[in-house]
Amino acid sequence: MSEEVILTVSDLVTAFDTEAGLIHAVEGVSFDVKKGHTLGLVGESGCGKSVTALSIMRLLPQPVGKILGGQVLFQAEDIIKLPAERMHHIRGFGISMIFQEPMTALNPVHRIGDQIREVFQLHYPEMTDKDIGAQSIEMLKKVGIPEPVQRMEEYPHQISGGTRQRVMIAMALAGKPDILIADEPTTALDVTIQAQILDLMKALQQETGMAIIFITHALGVIAEICDDVLVMYAGTVAERASAVELFKNPRHPYTMGLLSSIPRLEGIRKTHLNTIRGMVPSLYDLPDGCRFQNRCPYVMPGCQIEPPALRVVGDEDHVASCYLYLN
Numbered sequence: 001m002s003e004e005v006i007l008t009v010s011d012l013v014t015a016f017d018t019e020a021g022l023i024h025a026v027e028g029v030s031f032d033v034k035k036g037h038t039l040g041l042v043g044e045s046g047c048g049k050s051v052t053a054l055s056i057m058r059l060l061p062q063p064v065g066k067i068l069g070g071q072v073l074f075q076a077e078d079i080i081k082l083p084a085e086r087m088h089h090i091r092g093f094g095i096s097m098i099f100q101e102p103m104t105a106l107n108p109v110h111r112i113g114d115q116i117r118e119v120f121q122l123h124y125p126e127m128t129d130k131d132i133g134a135q136s137i138e139m140l141k142k143v144g145i146p147e148p149v150q151r152m153e154e155y156p157h158q159i160s161g162g163t164r165q166r167v168m169i170a171m172a173l174a175g176k177p178d179i180l181i182a183d184e185p186t187t188a189l190d191v192t193i194q195a196q197i198l199d200l201m202k203a204l205q206q207e208t209g210m211a212i213i214f215i216t217h218a219l220g221v222i223a224e225i226c227d228d229v230l231v232m233y234a235g236t237v238a239e240r241a242s243a244v245e246l247f248k249n250p251r252h253p254y255t256m257g258l259l260s261s262i263p264r265l266e267g268i269r270k271t272h273l274n275t276i277r278g279m280v281p282s283l284y285d286l287p288d289g290c291r292f293q294n295r296c297p298y299v300m301p302g303c304q305i306e307p308p309a310l311r312v313v314g315d316e317d318h319v320a321s322c323y324l325y326l327n
């Protein structure tokens with residue numbers, strides 16, 4: 001597979017204007033996405049995964065969400081600086097997103113068919129209505145929706161959660177994007193459907209060569225489908241590595257904590273899950289120094305002074321932000 005990098009996020013800083021002041025939800029996040037590869041974005045709730053994705057898409061809630069710094073390079077253009085109409089073109093064609101809440105992306109008052117047709121109309125204005133209809137049905141078939149002709153006539157509330165998720169995937173893929181961002185695409189679904197959706201995404205990736213940014217809490221899913229992993233903690237990068245390396249040789253104490261709290265998928269079931277003690281600090285009240293210090297079993301006197309920088313801790317692409325690896 002090609003190692004060509006198609007998206008580079010460097011030092012992204014994203015903030016929200018709140019009644020209690022400006023909070024930085026993402027602070028200096030950097031990573032690459034390679035063509036045809038899957039990058040997993042993992043971390044506990046509130047650590048900034050969705051905000052990172054929405055920053056890339058330039059779909060932060062307005063007017064409160066703001067990108068304050070950094071670069072998002074896609075096809076030699078900095079997405080952050082693009083005029084709105086150019087960004088509109090990139091969304092769907094270049095980068096598509098499957099949102100965490102399917103119902104927010106689907107319009108409840110429009111039929112499934114009209115919503116998927118609209119995506120084709122937007123991206124392929126030269127297509128005839130007849131072709132658009134045929135392509136829409138084809139797309140629904142491709143994502144494994146039975147009786148697509150009938151589904152086209154239905155409204156979102158008439159179909160199951162799994163089918164809604166598939167409709168979203170179909171809409172996200174209609175513009176043949178180079179990158180698909182999938183934000184927790186399976187958490188609301190039962191286990192069998194989850195597995196089907198993951199298989200489907202992998203199959204479509206093989207067919208089109210698109211890259212995927214896969215956002216999840218579940219490290220088990222990461223192990224199954226990701227090539228590279230970015231572990232986020234309280235808006236920052238804790239660790240970044242290939243998936244093989246991360247599971248074999250986790251270096252950040254937060255990653256080690258996450259790994260010891262995954263339920264085993266096969267073999268003996270753990271009856272007691274080790275969870276990481278304590279809570280993620282509030283973005284309104286961050287400690288000086290390392291953001292993980294209050295929960296870290298290896299905390300040292302130096303950890304409270306300055307945030308640790310990312311350092312190489314294994315093979316070249318393996319980096320972690322932790323004072324355990326000063327040298």
Ligand SMILES: Nc1ncnc2c1ncn2[C@@H]1O[C@H](COP(=O)(O)OP(=O)(O)OP(=O)(O)O)[C@@H](O)[C@H]1O
Pocket residue numbers: 016018025043044045046047048049050051052061064100217283
């Ligand atoms: N509109 C907003 N206004 C203020 N703060 C926000 C807003 N949206 C998100 N945040 C804050 O940004 C931080 C990161 O949120 P984000 O949604 O990216 O978390 P996440 O990692 O996706 O979590 P989850 O796993 O629960 O989806 C959180 O502390 C959240 O409260």
Ligand SMILES: [Mg+2]
Pocket residue numbers: 049050051100183
């Ligand atoms: Mg989220």
